[in-house]
Amino acid sequence: MADDTDFEVEGEPVEISIDETLAGGRLDAVLAKEHDVLSRSRIKELILGGAVSIDGKPVSQPNYRLKAGETIVLQAPPPEDPEPQGENIPLEILYEDNHLIVINKPVGMVVHPAPGSPNGTLVNALIYHCGDSLKGIGGVKRPGIVHRLDKDTSGVMVAAKTEKAHKHLSAQFADHGRTGPLHRAYIAFAWGTTQSGLGTVDAPLGRDPGNRLKQAVLKSGRGAITHYAVEARYGGEGWDVTRIQCQLETGRTHQIRVHMAHIGHPLVADQLYAPGYATKVNRLPEELADIVRNLGRQALHAAELGFEHPATGEEMMFDAELPDDLAELEEALQVYDKALAR
Numbered sequence: 001m002a003d004d005t006d007f008e009v010e011g012e013p014v015e016i017s018i019d020e021t022l023a024g025g026r027l028d029a030v031l032a033k034e035h036d037v038l039s040r041s042r043i044k045e046l047i048l049g050g051a052v053s054i055d056g057k058p059v060s061q062p063n064y065r066l067k068a069g070e071t072i073v074l075q076a077p078p079p080e081d082p083e084p085q086g087e088n089i090p091l092e093i094l095y096e097d098n099h100l101i102v103i104n105k106p107v108g109m110v111v112h113p114a115p116g117s118p119n120g121t122l123v124n125a126l127i128y129h130c131g132d133s134l135k136g137i138g139g140v141k142r143p144g145i146v147h148r149l150d151k152d153t154s155g156v157m158v159a160a161k162t163e164k165a166h167k168h169l170s171a172q173f174a175d176h177g178r179t180g181p182l183h184r185a186y187i188a189f190a191w192g193t194t195q196s197g198l199g200t201v202d203a204p205l206g207r208d209p210g211n212r213l214k215q216a217v218l219k220s221g222r223g224a225i226t227h228y229a230v231e232a233r234y235g236g237e238g239w240d241v242t243r244i245q246c247q248l249e250t251g252r253t254h255q256i257r258v259h260m261a262h263i264g265h266p267l268v269a270d271q272l273y274a275p276g277y278a279t280k281v282n283r284l285p286e287e288l289a290d291i292v293r294n295l296g297r298q299a300l301h302a303a304e305l306g307f308e309h310p311a312t313g314e315e316m317m318f319d320a321e322l323p324d325d326l327a328e329l330e331e332a333l334q335v336y337d338k339a340l341a342r
Contacts, residue, residue: 014074015072016030016031017071023067026064026066027065039166039167042138047061048062051076052075055070084112084113084124086128086129090125092104094320099161099309099310100165102156102158102316103156104156104157106154107152107153107154107323109121111123111148112145113141123142123144133161144166145159146160147251150254152297152298154320156305165311168310176251178249180307181315182307182308183247183305184247184304185245185302185305186246186256187243187246187301187303187326188256188300189326189329190299191266191280194228194230197230200225200226200227201226201260201263202224203217204218204219205221205254206218206220214272215254222250222252223250224250224252225250226247226260228245228260230242231244234336241333243333269293269299288333291329291332292329299326301322301323304319
């Protein structure tokens with residue numbers, strides 16, 4: 001068993017003696033459990049990179065089955081400098097301590113560098129803000145990131161500032177709140193009027209075979225579940241818009257956008273998933289139509305995020321008000337609503 005030392009940084013050797021309780025386990029799984037700081041994916045990378053030995057001999061198979069009496073030594077290299085560079089980009093910080101940071105991500109900010117978005121991302125801003133403490137946390141290219149929001153989705157996000165926090169938070173998001181306190185609630189404005197005030201969309205998602213930029217409901221896709229509740233209905237002659245709160249039981253790419261489109265209620269201003277977009281907009285009163293056209297992004301906002309603090313175990317809850325563009329949309333909907341008695 002590993003000793004009680006709390007290895008907060010890579011570069012320190014870790015030695016584990018395999019007893020009967022650990023015998024038969026996979027090398028990567030046992031290291032992840034006993035080390036209690038590095039994630040299993042990071043440990044797998046280290047094994048493949050030659051950083052692990054058993055009884056003095058290098059082992060490069062993450063699925064190696066351990067035997068009683070063997071001794072594992074993990075000699076992790078010091079964390080690499082992240083390839084992304086820090087940039088002085090203002091952040092709206094909702095909370096911060098030595099373990100994590102919670103921010104309200106603005107519209108238009110990409111979460112991490114990718115082809116076409118090499119800089120100006122949340123990662124660049126976090127590296128500048130957190131400095132050396134963020135280096136290598138959870139990987140070189142996406143330090144600190146445990147979940148993502150689309151570029152054009154605003155709202156609450158959390159990032160880790162230590163490996164231990166990254167592992168703990170990543171596990172909560174992987175579990176999707178089934179056994180823990182993880183809570184994610186989004187505010188969406190959708191076209192049309194839903195048949196009921198409450199509903200669940202349970203439809204697997206995968207890459208659209210006809211458009212690699214889109215996701216689609218596919219029998220062969222990964223399981224995806226979205227719960228929704230109507231918060232307000234607005235309508236006039238020839239048009240209806242519904243304000244909906246969506247809670248995620250899974251976290252697939254574009255999940256809310258695809259699921260709402262799947263049940264016939266695509267998000268307002270979502271040109272990727274809303275068929276007949278121009279027709280829908282043209283039915284609106286002109287001032288309201290101009291607001292929708294000028295949004296330039298889907299009407300979706302990550303309004304609430306709750307999770308268990310990785311160090312204290314405290315249940316944390318954060319919220320972010322609608323950004324200015326969606327607040328303006330809602331105000332206009334209220335003005336032009338012709339069905340206040342609904």
